[in-house]
Amino acid sequence: MGDWTALLPHLGDTDRRQVEIGLADAGERIRAVLGIASTYYWGSSVTNVPEWSTVESWSAEDRRRAALAMHRESASASTPTALNDVVRALASGDLPFTRADLLWCLHVAAEGACFDNGAHLELPAVIAPRLTAAELADLVPALRALSSELVDDYFIAAAPRRRFVTLLGQAIDRATGSRLPSWLLHDGDSFGPAVRAHLDADLAASGVPELLEHCAALDKPAATAKWLRRLDELLVAAHGGRQVVRRLLDAFTAHGRSVHDDTDRLLRGLVWALSRARDERATELLARATASAASAPREAAGFPYASRTALAAVRLLADRDGDVPLRTLARLAMTVRNKAVRSRVQTALTQLGARRGWSFSEVMELAVDDHGLGPDGQLRRAVGPYAATVEIVGDRAxxxxxxxxxxxxxxxxxxxxxxxxxxxxxxxxxxxVGATLVSERQRVEGLLSEERVWSYPEWSSRFLDHPVTATYGRRLLWEVSTDGQRWTAGLPRRNGGAWAIVDRDGHALDHGPVRLWHPARASTAEVLAWRGHLVDAGLTQPFKQAFREVYLRTPAEEKTETYSNRFAAHILRYRQANALMRARGWQAGYLGTWDGGYDSEATKVFGGGAWQASFHHALVDDPEERRYDVEYCSTDQVRFARHDGKTWQPAPVIDVPLLVFTEAMRDVDLFVGVTSIATDPQWADRGEDRFSAYWHRTAVAELTPSAQVRRDALARLLPRMAIAGRVDLAERYLRVRGNLRAYRIHLGSGNIMMEPDDRYLCIVAARQQTGRLHLPFDDDAMLATILSKAIMLAADDRITDPTVLSQLRPSEIG
Incomplete structure (x- = not known):
């Protein structure tokens, strides 16, 4: 038990004997009833069985004694079932409980060992609010300490825990004369005490405590008509009630941290109260509250600051008019990692778009906030004698x-x-602006899995003129068609004073329908030509497009029909893999050594919401060391499903559209290529023999599509480098000739083998250095790693790191 037990007043022997008179007999009678009932009704409430009618016929004094007896029973381990409902049922009605009864109950609870749903606190919580202020006065310190302990006690189920805190709070408020219930905005988080201190007088104003109690009593995301009628009455009756609602939600949006579950429930009611106002300021505040509630700490992206509030607020925001709800929900659809909240956001956007005649993808596109920036991506403002400019440079603000x-x-x-x-x-x-840039990059890249076509004016306004989206749209390849059959690719360039799509020769293309170029739809010659053009022109795309990997269905995948085993049986560093999955927009349950935690299914929606890919992976447990934290996972099948109404229906691999298939498989290849233990240059020194065969096999394996694209990029980049005369590009390796010996760098794993004996060389680069070399894309860390290793090894006689030297010239070291 916590510190509250030390604050309990002493219980005298006389009071103890008075309380305990007749408890033995009462206890025997109750146990007899429980024994009969549990024989036939195991797992259900014994207060609902016929045998309980015997108890209901007892006198008030008999029920009081029985309640006290069962309280003592609940504070021991002699009864194997939770007794919350039994104690509560016995104590119901006008029973002659005394201050001595309460003090005795608290001492018994403090000394007890049973914590089954907090049954040992049912009776003291029931008795305390029934006593007078004078009887409670010296118990307030202990009751406050007990309440503070309970708000963070997650070993007790949510419903009984809230009941205990509420009832004990009523007793404390009766003793102290506080108008604002102490169980509201309690000290279970930093938000409650802060707003109590800041808004003390407003929170205690006439009618406001009743309004807040009503808001906290909302049990579900959707309010009933009866609850809303009472809410409207309280908003009118409370002195400054509407202003208090807004000030509390304003404070929450500025809080920027997680709140207690009780505070979350209060905030959920408050957003419903705010929604009763239809003015523009209310909509803006509701949007901020929604975004704040759905936000999450970086280290726990799947756990929003206030998930209950977020679920309710998303629904309320979707019912509002104007652009603010649209932009807020669209941003959340790209940033929220919690599966329930994200699903609610996507549903809300779909419904909102349907009301306005837009598809989900178009809703996301039209909702991009320009933040007041001009077409040049800048906002200028005078600040004293200075000119301040907020501007977008590359991918940053x-x-x-x-x-x-x-x-x-x-x-x-x-x-x-x-x-x-x-x-x-x-x-x-x-x-x-930075947050919008991050979500826009992800959204625009996601368009590569869609068959979207824009009219030229629509495309121009959304991808060239929009100050945020233009930073990506102007650096991507697009295709134009005049007949809907033949498509010609080009890059946006200024042609005179206006933007136009121009081909590799600089000729402007006609203003026909536009779609995003994808190498999967282009010929090999066209892909290679555009790659060469980007490198020659020194252009950097916001993400791989011309150098994008393409994944075509294999005969093996057509044979298995419903799944792909292409990336199965790999061993990944799990925490890194899980973080990468979430960063790429995949939803996955976390693996762990608990029931249901041994395997997981990561899912992501493609094709504008029409298709879903699932990537199965499982925990790899060390039989000799049981760990709570998962270090490795193994990969398994990739499956696909088609959206059918409100459900996902499994689909054969052969039916999956080309762009959906290649984009989904590219993500999975990324997970494997980045987080496989085969890419760990220090693996050989770890001594974990159980994965050695996999590591050695994968470290020199045939190149995956991502590694093949890396090889093509190297073929174009290496001739421009100072080390061009010292390197040769083979099928799987980059061979580097140093001054001490020669080396082979595997293009997939980045691992290095030294010639002539193929001895492994471990180099862990502190930072990646490629000099002034221009890269046509910046989302392949392995490419930069290979180049930095090649630069180092080409001048191996200048290496000073003793850990590397000991491997290069072992006979000369120490």
């Missing part, structure tokens, strides 16, 4: 200051001292 048209290196001291509010607002804008 930044804030710069200038004076007299001279750009400054940092934030001027005068701005920090005299314009704090302006500076905070601009920095917040940079953060918001």
């Amino acid at each position: 930044r804030l710069v200051f200038a004076r007299d048209e001279v750009t400054l290196k940092g934030v001027p001291a005068q701005v920090k001292q005299s314009h704090e509010d302006d500076l905070a607002e601009l920095r917040a804008l940079v953060k918001q």
Whole structure:
């Protein structure tokens, strides 16, 4: 038990004897009833069985004694079932409980050893609110300490825990005369105490406590008509009630941290209260509250700050008019990792789009926030004597200051001292633009799995003129068609004063329907030509497009019909793999050594919501060392399903559209290629023999499509490098001739073998260095790793790291 037990007043022997009179007889009678009932009704509440009618005929004093007896029973381990409902049923009605009864119950609970659903706290929680303020006065410190302990006691089920906290809070408030219930906004999180201190007078105003109690009493995401009628009455009756609702939600949006489950329930009721107002400011606040509730800490992306509030707020926001709900929900659809919240967001967007005549994909496209930036991706504002500019550079947003048209290196001291509010607002804008850039990059890349076609004016306004999306749209390949049959590829370029799609020769293409270019639909000659053009022109795409891997169905996959084993039987570093899955938008249950945690199915929607891919993987357990934390997982099948109404129906691999198949398999290849233990250069030193065969086999295996694309990129980049005369590109390896010996770097794993004896060389690069070399894409870390290793090994006589030297020249070291 916690510190509250030390705060209990002493229970005298006289009071103890008075309380315990007749408990032995009462206890025997109750146990007899329980014994008969449990024989026939195991697993159900004994208060619902016929034998319980005997108890209901007892007098008030007999019931009081029986309740006290069962309280003592519940605080021991002699009865194998939870007794919450038994104790509560016995104590119901106007029974003659005393202060001594409560004190005795608290001492028994403090000394007990049974914590089955907190049954040992049922009776003290029932008795406490029935006593007078005078009888409770010296018990307040212990009751407060007990309540504080209970709010974080997750060994007790949520319903009884909330009941105990609420009832004990009623007793505390009676003793202290507090108007605001102590169980509301309690100290189970940092939010409750902060708003109590800041809004103390407002929260205690006439009618406000009753309003907040009602909000906290909402048990489900959707409010009933009866609950809403009472809510409207309380909003009118409470002094400044509507303002208090808004101030509390404002405080929550600024909080930026997780809240207790009880606070989450209160906030859920508050967003319903806010939704009763239809003004624009209410919509904006509801949008901020939705985004805040759905946000999650970086280290626990699947656990929103207030999941119950998020689920309710998403539904409420989708019913509002204007662009704010659309943009907020679209951003959440790309950033939320919690499966339940994300599903609710996608459903809300689909419904919202249907009302406005848009597909889900189009909803996401039209909802991109421009944050007030101009077509050039900039927003300029005067801050004192300085010109502040929020601008997009590449894939990032930044804030710069200038004076007299001279750009400054940092934030001027005068701005920090005299314009704090302006500076905070601009920095917040940079953060918001940055978040939109991240979600837009993911959304635009996701279009590669869709067969979307835009009219030229639609495409131009959404991908060239939009200040955020344009940073990606202007660097991608697009195809134009005048007849819907033949498509010609080109890059957006300024042609005079306007943007146009131009081919490799610089000729502007006609303004016909536009679609996003994908190498899977292009000929090999066209793909190679565009790769060469990007490298020659020094262009960098926001993600792999011209150099994108293509995955075609194999005869083996057509034979298995319903699944692909192409990436099965690999061993991955699990935490890294799981993080990468989530970063790529896949939803997966976390593996662990608990029931149901030994295997998982990661899923992601492709093709604009029409298709779903699932990647099966399982825990790899060490039989000699039982670990709670999972270190490795093994890969298994990839399956596909087609969206059919509200369900997903399994589909044969042969029916999966080409773009959906290749994009899904590319993601899985990425998981394997990045997180396989075969890419760990230190693996050979770990001494884990159970995976040695896999590691050695995979470290030199045939190249996957991603490694083949890497090889093609190297073929174009190496001739431009200073080490060009020292390298040769083979089918699986990059051979490097150093001054001490020669080396082979595997293009898939990045592992190095030294010639002539094929001895393994372990190099863990502290940082990747490729000099001034331009890369046509920046989302392949292995490419940069291989280049940095090649640069190092070409000048192996200049290496000073003793761990590397000991492998190169073992006879000369120590």
